[in-house]
Amino acid sequence: MDTHAATSTGPRQADQIPADLLAKIDEAVTHYPVSKRSASLPLLHLWQNHFGFIDDSGVDWIAKRLDLEPINILELVTFYPWFRQEKAGRISVRVCRTLSCALAGSYEVRDSFCKAAGIDPKAPTHGHTPPVSPDGKFSVEFVECLASCGSAPVALVNDDLHEDITEAGTANILSQYN
Amino acid sequence: MKSLLLPPHPKERRVVFQNAWTQGYTPDIDCYIKHGGYAELKKALGMKPEEIIDEVKKANLRGRGGAGFPCGVKWGFIRRDDGKPHYITCNGDESEPGTFKDRYILHNDPHQLIEGMAIAAFALNVNLAYIYIRCEFPKAAQIVTQALKEAREKGFLGKNIMGSGFDVDMFVHQGAGAYICGEETSLIESLEGKRPYPRIKPPYFPAVLGLYMSPTIVNNVETFCHVKQIFKIGSDEYAKMGTPGDGGTRVMCVSGDVMRPGPYEIPAGGVTLGELINDVCGGMKPGRKLKAVIPGGSSSKILRAGETFKMKVKGEDGQMVDKEVPLLDLVMDASSLAAAGTMVGSGGVIVMDDSRDMLWALNNLNQFYAHESCGQCTPCREGVLWIDKMTTRMVNGEGTEQDPKTLKNVADNIAGRTVCAFGEAASWPVQSFLQKFPEEFEVAAK
Numbered sequence: 001m002d003t004h005a006a007t008s009t010g011p012r013q014a015d016q017i018p019a020d021l022l023a024k025i026d027e028a029v030t031h032y033p034v035s036k037r038s039a040s041l042p043l044l045h046l047w048q049n050h051f052g053f054i055d056d057s058g059v060d061w062i063a064k065r066l067d068l069e070p071i072n073i074l075e076l077v078t079f080y081p082w083f084r085q086e087k088a089g090r091i092s093v094r095v096c097r098t099l100s101c102a103l104a105g106s107y108e109v110r111d112s113f114c115k116a117a118g119i120d121p122k123a124p125t126h127g128h129t130p131p132v133s134p135d136g137k138f139s140v141e142f143v144e145c146l147a148s149c150g151s152a153p154v155a156l157v158n159d160d161l162h163e164d165i166t167e168a169g170t171a172n173i174l175s176q177y178n
Numbered sequence: 179m180k181s182l183l184l185p186p187h188p189k190e191r192r193v194v195f196q197n198a199w200t201q202g203y204t205p206d207i208d209c210y211i212k213h214g215g216y217a218e219l220k221k222a223l224g225m226k227p228e229e230i231i232d233e234v235k236k237a238n239l240r241g242r243g244g245a246g247f248p249c250g251v252k253w254g255f256i257r258r259d260d261g262k263p264h265y266i267t268c269n270g271d272e273s274e275p276g277t278f279k280d281r282y283i284l285h286n287d288p289h290q291l292i293e294g295m296a297i298a299a300f301a302l303n304v305n306l307a308y309i310y311i312r313c314e315f316p317k318a319a320q321i322v323t324q325a326l327k328e329a330r331e332k333g334f335l336g337k338n339i340m341g342s343g344f345d346v347d348m349f350v351h352q353g354a355g356a357y358i359c360g361e362e363t364s365l366i367e368s369l370e371g372k373r374p375y376p377r378i379k380p381p382y383f384p385a386v387l388g389l390y391m392s393p394t395i396v397n398n399v400e401t402f403c404h405v406k407q408i409f410k411i412g413s414d415e416y417a418k419m420g421t422p423g424d425g426g427t428r429v430m431c432v433s434g435d436v437m438r439p440g441p442y443e444i445p446a447g448g449v450t451l452g453e454l455i456n457d458v459c460g461g462m463k464p465g466r467k468l469k470a471v472i473p474g475g476s477s478s479k480i481l482r483a484g485e486t487f488k489m490k491v492k493g494e495d496g497q498m499v500d501k502e503v504p505l506l507d508l509v510m511d512a513s514s515l516a517a518a519g520t521m522v523g524s525g526g527v528i529v530m531d532d533s534r535d536m537l538w539a540l541n542n543l544n545q546f547y548a549h550e551s552c553g554q555c556t557p558c559r560e561g562v563l564w565i566d567k568m569t570t571r572m573v574n575g576e577g578t579e580q581d582p583k584t585l586k587n588v589a590d591n592i593a594g595r596t597v598c599a600f601g602e603a604a605s606w607p608v609q610s611f612l613q614k615f616p617e618e619f620e621v622a623a624k
């Protein structure tokens with residue numbers, strides 16, 4: 001049962017869990033023979049990878065699966081910057097903001113990604129709900145050091161790390177994603 | 179990374195990087211075994227656990243994650259036969275700004291890490307280990323998961339590994355975008371499925387009350403790889419590559435305003451800062467001069483071009499003598515950088531040239547710490563936000579006369595008053611930038 005109001009409308013994610021997601025969840029739990037609670041982050045990742053974000057039904061479902069209270073899961077979703085409670089762009093652009101990348105022009109690169117994606121560069125740079133392009137395709141945000149400072153500036157686009165990015169090269173990077 | 183595709187610089191010695199940058203080397207187990215992989219695990223399984231720990235001690239291996247604690251000494255804290263379960267967790271959170279080495283190992287040579295961890299597991303009587311990888315490395319998590327599967331299939335992990343009667347298994351655990359999870363007790367909380375609030379030491383030293391409140395060893399990715407190499411090279415030879423008390427090689431990650439940034443594996447103490455910048459990294463950009471260096475990750479104290487440091491060095495007759503050492507002659511090892519008031523830390527060297535504004539650079543770091551504080555202790559949670567607010571307003575031309583003093587005061591009141599070393603990590607940049615570049619802050623303060 002939901003213990004808090006839904007943040008998003010639409011069908012509950014917990015009603016649409018496919019069999020392969022269930023199988024992956026069951027597998028992940030086996031990695032933690034000492035404490036099921038340890039599987040919280042892995043389950044949240046699996047959930048977000050599948051649905052794109054984690055709705056309240058997801059929080060409740062994961063809590064129940066691990067014999068926890070919903071707050072034990074919700075407090076993770078709100079703490080860890082990676083997790084989203086609302087839909088972001090289908091393609092996530094995460095530009096590194098930190099010093100070595102900033103020295104190499106990451107602020108300009110972020111603005112350029114925003115423009116190429118159709119997002120107002122004045123939109124918030126950080127947060128659990130990054131700005132999304134009007135067509136819903138891209139979200140662009142700053143993240144902190146991506147551990148690739150030697151090939152700055154860098155950005156993570158979905159699972160791919162792009163290095164030595166130039167302001168002029170951002171549109172070309174986005175065009176590689178559908 | 180372009181610099182890694184070049185042949186090694188004469189000052190380099192690729193030990194943990196030896197396979198990762200070999201033409202045609204692939205991360206699968208067959209390739210690793212072809213290059214002699216898992217021979218050291220076999221060797222270690224035939225030794226007494228105490229002998230293994232002694233070898234690591236003799237090798238003078240210091241942790242490569244930032245704190246530089248002697249690895250063998252840390253392992254020595256574990257009592258093998260205390261009847262409790264023991265755990266190992268590998269710290270692959272790699273998030274200290276300026277540090278970029280572990281990802282290359284995870285991507286290109288995952289079995290080296292697994293072999294190092296398996297040796298440690300045997301020495302410390304560990305049957306279950308985790309590899310904590312930040313989620314911004316999604317491919318690394320896939321590659322390491324695949325490597326673990328291969329190692330299990332070949333009998334290097336699982337029950338009765340290599341017929342030794344010893345069992346150990348390992349799993350990947352992904353983080354979720356929080357820098358603080360690199361702090362070892364925070365990492366443990368995160369691994370327990372909780373908000374990653376660091377635990378206070380004492381009593382929660384991981385080796386005493388770690389994962390699931392049991393004795394736990396946390397080591398960095400690179401550290402575990404060195405463990406494997408110690409058994410390949412031999413502890414004496416390994417120690418000899420470095421300086422007394424700081425054995426082996428260390429990956430120095432150079433970024434910022436140099437011609438050839440990159441991760442360079444160099445014997446500990448094998449270069450001076452000047453050689454690293456001007457020789458290994460090809461010098462500063464054309465027409466530019468060195469202004470400042472952050473030598474060991476963003477949390478280490480900044481050094482200013484032209485400074486000199488008073489320290490004891492070995493004279494011509496082998497006796498220790500007092501000497502004034504210029505910045506560029508600083509030897510890049512743990513003790514020399516400590517004598518210069520800073521640290522080798524995680525090996526992340528950030529170089530800035532004379533076009534850079536130090537207030538702007540500090541403000542960038544302050545924003546990092548403001549974003550990453552876990553919020554558990556008041557001085558850190560509030561202080562890092564104040565510090566960020568102040569430098570942001572100074573950068574925007576709205577600084578006040580008291581700002582530099584207030585900045586220092588806030589930083590001084592965070593360091594030493596918090597649960598974890600993030601408090602120092604956030605304060606040291608403020609304190610050292612103000613101390614080394616006072617004129618830039620006075621001007622901005624108006």
Ligand SMILES: Cc1cc2nc3c(=O)[nH]c(=O)nc-3n(C[C@H](O)[C@H](O)[C@H](O)COP(=O)(O)O)c2cc1C
Pocket residue numbers: 240241242243244245246247249269270271272273274357358359360361362363396397398399401402598599600603
């Ligand atoms: C704020 C903070 C962040 C840290 N981040 C990392 C990190 O990303 N990777 C790492 O290996 N160690 C990190 N450390 C150091 C760990 O706490 C710990 O000392 C280290 O993982 C131990 O491994 P080692 O002895 O092999 O260096 C961090 C420490 C602090 C205080």
Ligand code: SF4
Pocket residue numbers: 358375376550551552553554555556558559596597598599600601
């Ligand atoms: S010092 Fe900062 S990061 Fe560390 S526990 Fe306290 S609030 Fe959290």
Ligand code: FES
Pocket residue numbers: 096097098099100101102144145146147148149150152154275276277
């Ligand atoms: S500062 Fe951008 S990757 Fe490290």
